[in-house]
Amino acid sequence: MSTVRLDRISKLYGTTVAVDDFELEVADGEFVTLLGPSGCGKTTTLRMIAGLVEPSGGRILFDDQDVTWLPPRKRNIGFVFQTPALFPHLSVADNIAFGLSVKGEKKDAIATRVEEMLAMVGLKGYGARLPAQLSGGQQQRVALARVLATDPRVLLFDEPLSALDKNLRDTLKYSILDLQRRTGKTAIYVTHDQSEAFAISDRIVVMNNGRIEQIGTQTDIYLQPETPYVAEFIGANNGLRGTVAGRDGDGDDAGWLIEALGHTIRGAARPGLSVGQSVVAYVRPEDIEIVEDGDGAKFANVLDGTIDRVIFEGATAQVRVDIGGREIRVDVSGNERLTLMRRDGTVRLGFDPVTVIPAAEQVAAS
Amino acid sequence: MSAATTPLPRTAPAQAPRRFSRRRLGELSAHIYVWIVLFVFVLPFLTLLGYSLTGPGGTYAVQNFQYVLGSFGDNLRQSFLVAALTLAINLLIALPGAYAIVRYQFPGKRTLYSLVTLPLYVPGAVIGISLVLVYNFTYHLTTSIWGLVFAMAVGTFPLMLSPIVVAMKDLPIAFEEAAACLGATRLQTFWRIVFPLIGPGVSAGLMLTFIIVFNEYLVTLFVHPPNVTTAPLRVFNLVRTAGLAPTTAALAVTMQLISFGAILVFFRVFGTRYLKGTYLI
Numbered sequence: 351m352s353t354v355r356l357d358r359i360s361k362l363y364g365t366t367v368a369v370d371d372f373e374l375e376v377a378d379g380e381f382v383t384l385l386g387p388s389g390c391g392k393t394t395t396l397r398m399i400a401g402l403v404e405p406s407g408g409r410i411l412f413d414d415q416d417v418t419w420l421p422p423r424k425r426n427i428g429f430v431f432q433t434p435a436l437f438p439h440l441s442v443a444d445n446i447a448f449g450l451s452v453k454g455e456k457k458d459a460i461a462t463r464v465e466e467m468l469a470m471v472g473l474k475g476y477g478a479r480l481p482a483q484l485s486g487g488q489q490q491r492v493a494l495a496r497v498l499a500t501d502p503r504v505l506l507f508d509e510p511l512s513a514l515d516k517n518l519r520d521t522l523k524y525s526i527l528d529l530q531r532r533t534g535k536t537a538i539y540v541t542h543d544q545s546e547a548f549a550i551s552d553r554i555v556v557m558n559n560g561r562i563e564q565i566g567t568q569t570d571i572y573l574q575p576e577t578p579y580v581a582e583f584i585g586a587n588n589g590l591r592g593t594v595a596g597r598d599g600d601g602d603d604a605g606w607l608i609e610a611l612g613h614t615i616r617g618a619a620r621p622g623l624s625v626g627q628s629v630v631a632y633v634r635p636e637d638i639e640i641v642e643d644g645d646g647a648k649f650a651n652v653l654d655g656t657i658d659r660v661i662f663e664g665a666t667a668q669v670r671v672d673i674g675g676r677e678i679r680v681d682v683s684g685n686e687r688l689t690l691m692r693r694d695g696t697v698r699l700g701f702d703p704v705t706v707i708p709a710a711e712q713v714a715a716s
Numbered sequence: 717m718s719a720a721t722t723p724l725p726r727t728a729p730a731q732a733p734r735r736f737s738r739r740r741l742g743e744l745s746a747h748i749y750v751w752i753v754l755f756v757f758v759l760p761f762l763t764l765l766g767y768s769l770t771g772p773g774g775t776y777a778v779q780n781f782q783y784v785l786g787s788f789g790d791n792l793r794q795s796f797l798v799a800a801l802t803l804a805i806n807l808l809i810a811l812p813g814a815y816a817i818v819r820y821q822f823p824g825k826r827t828l829y830s831l832v833t834l835p836l837y838v839p840g841a842v843i844g845i846s847l848v849l850v851y852n853f854t855y856h857l858t859t860s861i862w863g864l865v866f867a868m869a870v871g872t873f874p875l876m877l878s879p880i881v882v883a884m885k886d887l888p889i890a891f892e893e894a895a896a897c898l899g900a901t902r903l904q905t906f907w908r909i910v911f912p913l914i915g916p917g918v919s920a921g922l923m924l925t926f927i928i929v930f931n932e933y934l935v936t937l938f939v940h941p942p943n944v945t946t947a948p949l950r951v952f953n954l955v956r957t958a959g960l961a962p963t964t965a966a967l968a969v970t971m972q973l974i975s976f977g978a979i980l981v982f983f984r985v986f987g988t989r990y991l992k993g994t995y996l997i
Contacts, residue, residue: 422896429897435890439912449898
């Protein structure tokens with residue numbers, strides 16, 4: 351158990367920057383997830399923490415011990431790979447025993463520890479099997495037991511669930527969290543799947559192009575995206591292009607008025623904006639409501655549009671609403687999603703100012 | 717398909733089987749191929765076997781095989797010694813060599829790999845003559861069993877290296893990384909993880925090298941020292957000086973059986989895994 355500090359680490363492949371000036375502090379026992387699209391540098395960062403990739407610059411510290419140039423075997427880490435990477439010629443028990451056996455532990459001590467680990471991951475009695483005789487989910491649990499057996503200081507996960515089917519992913523992610531909580535180990539987890547990241551993390555690091563876009567809790571990232579990238583990457587989001595028309599009240603905590611879609615939309619307070627500036631105002635599909643009764647006076651923002659189409663997705667339905675030529679996505683759930691199936695024509699949308707997040711439009715944003 | 721499923725309606729009426737449909741031709745050529753294989757490879761061996769058991773006047777005679785355990789035993793022992801030394805040298809160089817070729821980037825890698833496979837394309841007689849010249853006239857070495865072993869080692873090195881390289885290429889690096897993260901040293905990782913997993917590739921190399929070295933007589937003819945006569949060289953000499961005697965045939969049959977034995981053992985232990993070179997099927 352230890353803290354992890356990444357002190358401005360970077361990685362260059364030739365002239366390509368894979369990771370750029372990455373700074374992060376992970377507290378003892380904390381579960382931090384690196385979230386981003388493929389190629390954003392999250393796996394490279396994780397592999398630098400493990401020592402499988404040498405950084406081009408910066409320092410990596412475990413508990414104030416500089417491990418930047420230590421080989422992986424001296425770092426005392428537990429790395430869970432995308433594939434379980436169980437040694438196929440060794441039994442489940444021998445796989446779990448491997449880390450202890452290479453350190454020269456006594457045979458009976460190893461046997462006890464292996465039994466303990468098998469019980470911990472719920473695979474008692476599977477010790478004599480070969481990895482090929484286990485299902486994908488069982489293999490990944492053995493991989494977990496194998497790293498936990500060595501009592502590592504830090505647990506590192508490189509998309510450990512991406513090769514499994516959805517139901518298994520859902521149960522196994524909570525098993526991982528449960529094991530991490532029970533052992534109290536510091537964990538750094540890499541994934542491109544937001545629901546996974548949201549379900550298990552204490553904090554999330556959103557990455558893009560080798561850089562950190564935002565570090566924060568689920569609600570920070572979801573409700574207060576700091577960059578347009580985070581706003582667009584986390585969840586589906588409606589981005590409304592417009593300009594800042596003025597302030598909605600007095601003082602620094604007053605919201606902004608944004609001219610977009612031919613309306614003046616009342617948005618949330620955000621620092622660093624000025625009147626006349628080009629912005630994108632983000633409104634999440636699940637924060638918009640369809641006003642069925644009355645005139646929608648309880649909403650600060652009311653927009654009228656026509657329903658383009660309704661996409662029924664089971665638990666929810668997506669409604670695509672055309673407002674002045676711009677398509678707005680609205681997600682509805684509950685009974686409403688069923689009645690909407692038989693509706694078309696005009697519709698009134700309502701949403702609150704706090705759900706409208708204006709962000710300065712980046713000229714060169716991709 | 718289960719019987720319960722309704723068969724799709726046939727769009728065309730079933731045709732009467734033609735005499736030379738494509739399928740029939742395929743079966744026929746497969747049969748012909750098997751018969752050619754039997755005729756070319758198995759029949760001569762059976763003839764040799766029969767001849768080796770023929771006594772004077774067409775009687776049945778096992779005593780032709782008495783020399784196998786007698787003077788020919790020494791030749792077999794020398795053959796086994798040469799083969800064992802060659803295998804040991806080749807394996808010691810090929811294991812780290814294959815690892816380096818697959819896992820590391822270094823300039824001239826492809827050229828080096830092509831160069832070490834070169835001996836495969838050089839005729840045995842050419843290797844023999846050039847080695848005699850090099851050993852005798854360049855370095856003034858007295859011929860010894862080591863001269864023979866090194867000649868064999870150089871000639872068969874690609875047979876050992878290639879299957880191991882193929883096996884290494886098939887081995888995902890995640891196993892080595894997992895071992896390293898679990899605290900294993902490079903040496904522990906190699907012997908406990910990499911080596912067992914490329915085992916079928918290593919054994920394929922061992923088998924190929926053994927069969928070639930064990931049966932090689934041409935290069936041996938050039939570079940063997942006077943006191944060393946390997947089994948195939950003995951058979952060759954006997955055929956040259958005494959003609960085809962049933963006793964010589966008995967020696968040839970023995971050699972053939974040893975080669976068969978090596979292949980049988982190999983397939984029993986590794987099955988079809990050698991095709992891929994690793995246990996990862």
